[in-house]
Amino acid sequence: MTKSKSKSYVDFKYQVTVSFSESFLCESLFSQSAFVNRPALGILPPENFPDKLIESLLSIAPSGMTRVQTMACGSCSNENAFKTMFIWYRNKERGYANPSEQEVGTCMINQSPGCPDLSILSFMGAFHGRTLGCLATTHSKVIHKLDIPSFDWPIAPFPKLQYPLEEFVRENAQEEARCLEEVEDLIVKWRQKGKPVAGIVIEPIQAEGGDNHASPDFFIKLRNIARKHGCAFHVDEVQTGGGTTGKFWAHEHWGLDDPADVVSFSKKLLTGGYYHRDELQPDKPYRIFNTWMGDPSKNLFLSEVLNVIRRENLLEEVTRSGKALLQGLYALQTQYPHILSRARGQGTFCAIDACNDATRDSIMIKARNKGLFMGSCGEKTIRFRPTLVFKEYHVHQLLNILNDVLAEHK
Amino acid sequence: MTKSKSKSYVDFKYQVTVSFSESFLCESLFSQSAFVNRPALGILPPENFPDKLIESLLSIAPSGMTRVQTMACGSCSNENAFKTMFIWYRNKERGYANPSEQEVGTCMINQSPGCPDLSILSFMGAFHGRTLGCLATTHSKVIHKLDIPSFDWPIAPFPKLQYPLEEFVRENAQEEARCLEEVEDLIVKWRQKGKPVAGIVIEPIQAEGGDNHASPDFFIKLRNIARKHGCAFHVDEVQTGGGTTGKFWAHEHWGLDDPADVVSFSKKLLTGGYYHRDELQPDKPYRIFNTWMGDPSKNLFLSEVLNVIRRENLLEEVTRSGKALLQGLYALQTQYPHILSRARGQGTFCAIDACNDATRDSIMIKARNKGLFMGSCGEKTIRFRPTLVFKEYHVHQLLNILNDVLAEHK
Incomplete structure (x- = not known):
C-alpha cells in the first residue's frame, strides 16, 4: 500500500468530488477512534473534538456566529434550532428568572404555560424537513404533509418574482413589499391569538418549493422585521450552504454583518448542525441534547472537503x-x-x-x-x-x- | 501493516467492545465507498445495500417483522415511526382511497383534515426523544420539556411496581390493571375529543424515567388493547435493544410471536431506524424520506458487532x-x-x-x-x-x- 496513491470518490448529487489520499484515511483511521466508535458527543466527545470543530465547521462560521451545534441530519438540525429559539424567547419573557412552579408542573403533561403556545413563522413553498416540528414549517408538496398532525403556526407568502430579476426590479419590489407586509400582519395576528412568533425561518433560495429567489433587500427588511418584533431569525442553509451559490453561504449575497440569529446546515457539509449567536446559547446544559449529536468522523471529511475547496478555489x-x-x-x-x-x-x-x-x-x-x-x-x-x-x-x-x-x- | 494485527476499541457506555481487525477496516475501506461518501440512501443507495441490511439489521429483526427503515438517530427513528403510524391510520380510515381535494388543500396550511388531529398515547415517565413530535410523548424530566410547544396527546400512568417483582405479584397485578384501565379510558376520551389515538408508544423498561419495569402480562394486555381499538403498537427499544437485557430485544421476554407493529432502535445498534410489519408500509414512495436516512457505514460496524455477539455468546x-x-x-x-x-x-x-x-x-x-x-x-x-x-x-x-x-x- 503506497502512501502517495490516491483514489477519487464521487457522489454526484450531495457531495463535492474529493481525492482522499489513502494515507489520510489510514492514518486517521488508526490514530482516531472517530472511525470505529460512535461517541455520545454531548457527554463523551473525543479529546480533540473542539480542535476538529475549529478546523472544520468554525472555520466557515457565518458572520457574527461563534457557536456551532452538530446534529445527525438536517431535520434534527432544524428541530433543535427551533427549540433553541423557543428557549431563548421564553427566557426573555421570564426575564431570565427560574421557571414558575406552574410551568414546571404543566410542561410534563404537554400543557401551557410549561409547553407554551409559541409558533415559528414560515413561508408558503418552504421546505425545512419532515419531522413533526420541521414539517409544520414545510409547505412544498402534499406528499410531505398529508396525514401528519401539525401546529397552528403562521405561513406567509414567499415573493413570486419575475425573472431575470434585473429586468423586473420595480414589479418584484412591489411583490416583496406585499409579502413583508403580510409577515408583519401575521406576527401581530398570532400574538393576539396567544401564539406569539418566537422565530422566523426561511431559505435564502426556496429549493424544494421550486427554486424561488428573493432580493437581498427582501431578506434585509425581513431580518429587521424579526428584530423589531423580538423574533429570532433563522436562515435554513441545508440546501444552499456549502458553496454552490458561489459563496460558502447563500446569505453572504445579502451583504450583512449580522445576517441571522441561527443558520442551519446539512447535506454538503456532510454533518447536520446549526450556528447561532452567543445570545441564543441555552441557559442550562442538556436542554439541547441527544445521544449522538452528529458523528465526529464526518467533521474530518468536512475538513478535507474545505481544504480542497480552498486549494482549488x-x-x-x-x-x-x-x-x-x-x-x-x-x-x-x-x-x-x-x-x-x-x-x-x-x-x-x-x-x-x-x-x-x-x-x-x-x-x-x-x-x-x-x-x-x-x-x-x-x-x-x-x-x-x-x-x-x-x-x-x-x-x-x-x-x-x-x-x-x-x-x-x- | 500486518493484516492479522488487531486493535481493540472501547466506548464504555454506548457500544460493545469489538476487536476490528485492520484487515476488515482496510479492505472494507477501499472496496466500499460507504466510508468516504454519505449517500442519499433513499434514492442513491450503494449497490450492495440490501445485502448489507440482510447481514446486519434484518438478521436480528423482531418476530413478525420483515421490513426495516434506517434513520440517522433515535429521535428521527421515532418521528418517522410516528409518521408511519399516522399514514397507516388515515389510510385505514379512508379505505385506502385517494385523499380528498379538501385534504390535499388543507394539508399545505397545517389544517385538518389534511393534517388530521391524530394523537399518540404515551406513558408518564416515558422518554422517546427530544424533537417536537417525540417530545410530545416524552415525560421524564422538566429540562427536556420546558418552553417547547407540544401536542394535546393522551398520557397514561405507567405502573409503579414494588420490587422484587416476584414478591409482590398480587399488588403489582392490581397496579397494572389500574393503568390498563386508564389507557382504555384515554383512548375513548381522545376519540370523543376528535383526536383519535393512532398509536401507542412504550418502552419495555422505562429507562430515563427511572428504570421502571412492568410484567410481560401488562405488555401482552396492552398490545391487545391497541389491537382492539385499532391503534398501532410501537415498542421503543432505543435504550433496551441490543442485548443488555439478556435477549437481543427486551420485548422478547414477553414471549409473543407478534409483539408489536413497530419497533424502533438506535444507540447500541450504531444506526437509528425502525422495523415494522408489512401492513404499515406507506402506500407511496417518498412519504417516509430524508436525504441521508442513516449511514451505511454504521451497518457494516453493526454486522461486525453481531458477529462478535454470536461468536462469544x-x-x-x-x-x-x-x-x-x-x-x-x-x-x-x-x-x-x-x-x-x-x-x-x-x-x-x-x-x-x-x-x-x-x-x-x-x-x-x-x-x-x-x-x-x-x-x-x-x-x-x-x-x-x-x-x-x-x-x-x-x-x-x-x-x-x-x-x-x-x-x-x-
Whole structure:
C-alpha cells in the first residue's frame, strides 16, 4: 500500500468530488477512534473534538456566529434550532428568572404555560424537513404533509418574482413589499391569538418549493422585521450552504454583518448542525441534547472537503461556471420560448421552468438517457445541482445535451 | 501493516467492545465507498445495500417483522415511526382511497383534515426523544420539556411496581390493571375529543424515567388493547435493544410471536431506524424520506458487532452477569437498607434506588473516584449499563467498590 496513491470518490448529487489520499484515511483511521466508535458527543466527545470543530465547521462560521451545534441530519438540525429559539424567547419573557412552579408542573403533561403556545413563522413553498416540528414549517408538496398532525403556526407568502430579476426590479419590489407586509400582519395576528412568533425561518433560495429567489433587500427588511418584533431569525442553509451559490453561504449575497440569529446546515457539509449567536446559547446544559449529536468522523471529511475547496478555489470556479450556465439557459429559453422560461440562479444553483410537468419530466428522462442527470422541484421546474468541481467545459457538455433534447422535443 | 494485527476499541457506555481487525477496516475501506461518501440512501443507495441490511439489521429483526427503515438517530427513528403510524391510520380510515381535494388543500396550511388531529398515547415517565413530535410523548424530566410547544396527546400512568417483582405479584397485578384501565379510558376520551389515538408508544423498561419495569402480562394486555381499538403498537427499544437485557430485544421476554407493529432502535445498534410489519408500509414512495436516512457505514460496524455477539455468546454472558449483579444488589440493599432499595433489572440492565438524590449523587461520585462509572435516571435511581462483555468477575469488582463506598457513607 503506497502512501502517495490516491483514489477519487464521487457522489454526484450531495457531495463535492474529493481525492482522499489513502494515507489520510489510514492514518486517521488508526490514530482516531472517530472511525470505529460512535461517541455520545454531548457527554463523551473525543479529546480533540473542539480542535476538529475549529478546523472544520468554525472555520466557515457565518458572520457574527461563534457557536456551532452538530446534529445527525438536517431535520434534527432544524428541530433543535427551533427549540433553541423557543428557549431563548421564553427566557426573555421570564426575564431570565427560574421557571414558575406552574410551568414546571404543566410542561410534563404537554400543557401551557410549561409547553407554551409559541409558533415559528414560515413561508408558503418552504421546505425545512419532515419531522413533526420541521414539517409544520414545510409547505412544498402534499406528499410531505398529508396525514401528519401539525401546529397552528403562521405561513406567509414567499415573493413570486419575475425573472431575470434585473429586468423586473420595480414589479418584484412591489411583490416583496406585499409579502413583508403580510409577515408583519401575521406576527401581530398570532400574538393576539396567544401564539406569539418566537422565530422566523426561511431559505435564502426556496429549493424544494421550486427554486424561488428573493432580493437581498427582501431578506434585509425581513431580518429587521424579526428584530423589531423580538423574533429570532433563522436562515435554513441545508440546501444552499456549502458553496454552490458561489459563496460558502447563500446569505453572504445579502451583504450583512449580522445576517441571522441561527443558520442551519446539512447535506454538503456532510454533518447536520446549526450556528447561532452567543445570545441564543441555552441557559442550562442538556436542554439541547441527544445521544449522538452528529458523528465526529464526518467533521474530518468536512475538513478535507474545505481544504480542497480552498486549494482549488472552487467558489470562484462555481461563480464562473454558474455565469456560463445561466447565460446558456437564457439562450435556450430564447430559442425554445414555447418550452422553457424563467431561467434563474446564483452560482451553479440554477433552475428553469418547463411549460408543464409532463414536458419537464420528459425532458429530464431524455437528458438522463444521454448522460445528463438533472433534478426537479416545484411544479414544473428543472433544477441544476452540479458538484463544486463542475467547470465551464462541463457547462458546455450540459448545454449541448439539453439543446439536443429540446431540438428533438415535439 | 500486518493484516492479522488487531486493535481493540472501547466506548464504555454506548457500544460493545469489538476487536476490528485492520484487515476488515482496510479492505472494507477501499472496496466500499460507504466510508468516504454519505449517500442519499433513499434514492442513491450503494449497490450492495440490501445485502448489507440482510447481514446486519434484518438478521436480528423482531418476530413478525420483515421490513426495516434506517434513520440517522433515535429521535428521527421515532418521528418517522410516528409518521408511519399516522399514514397507516388515515389510510385505514379512508379505505385506502385517494385523499380528498379538501385534504390535499388543507394539508399545505397545517389544517385538518389534511393534517388530521391524530394523537399518540404515551406513558408518564416515558422518554422517546427530544424533537417536537417525540417530545410530545416524552415525560421524564422538566429540562427536556420546558418552553417547547407540544401536542394535546393522551398520557397514561405507567405502573409503579414494588420490587422484587416476584414478591409482590398480587399488588403489582392490581397496579397494572389500574393503568390498563386508564389507557382504555384515554383512548375513548381522545376519540370523543376528535383526536383519535393512532398509536401507542412504550418502552419495555422505562429507562430515563427511572428504570421502571412492568410484567410481560401488562405488555401482552396492552398490545391487545391497541389491537382492539385499532391503534398501532410501537415498542421503543432505543435504550433496551441490543442485548443488555439478556435477549437481543427486551420485548422478547414477553414471549409473543407478534409483539408489536413497530419497533424502533438506535444507540447500541450504531444506526437509528425502525422495523415494522408489512401492513404499515406507506402506500407511496417518498412519504417516509430524508436525504441521508442513516449511514451505511454504521451497518457494516453493526454486522461486525453481531458477529462478535454470536461468536462469544454474549447474550448468555449478559444473562449470567446480570443474575450475579442483581443478586449482589439485593445483598447490598439488605446490608444498607437505610441507603438502598428497590433493586431491579433484566440482564445487566439493572438499577437500584438511593434514599434521596443527594445520596445517589454522592455515591456515584465516590464510586467514580474509585474507578466505577455509573449512570443516573429518574429522581434518585442509579442505573447500570455495562457493555455486553461485562463478565462475572467485573460484577465482583463493581460490587466490591460499591460496598466500600457504602461502608464509608455516613
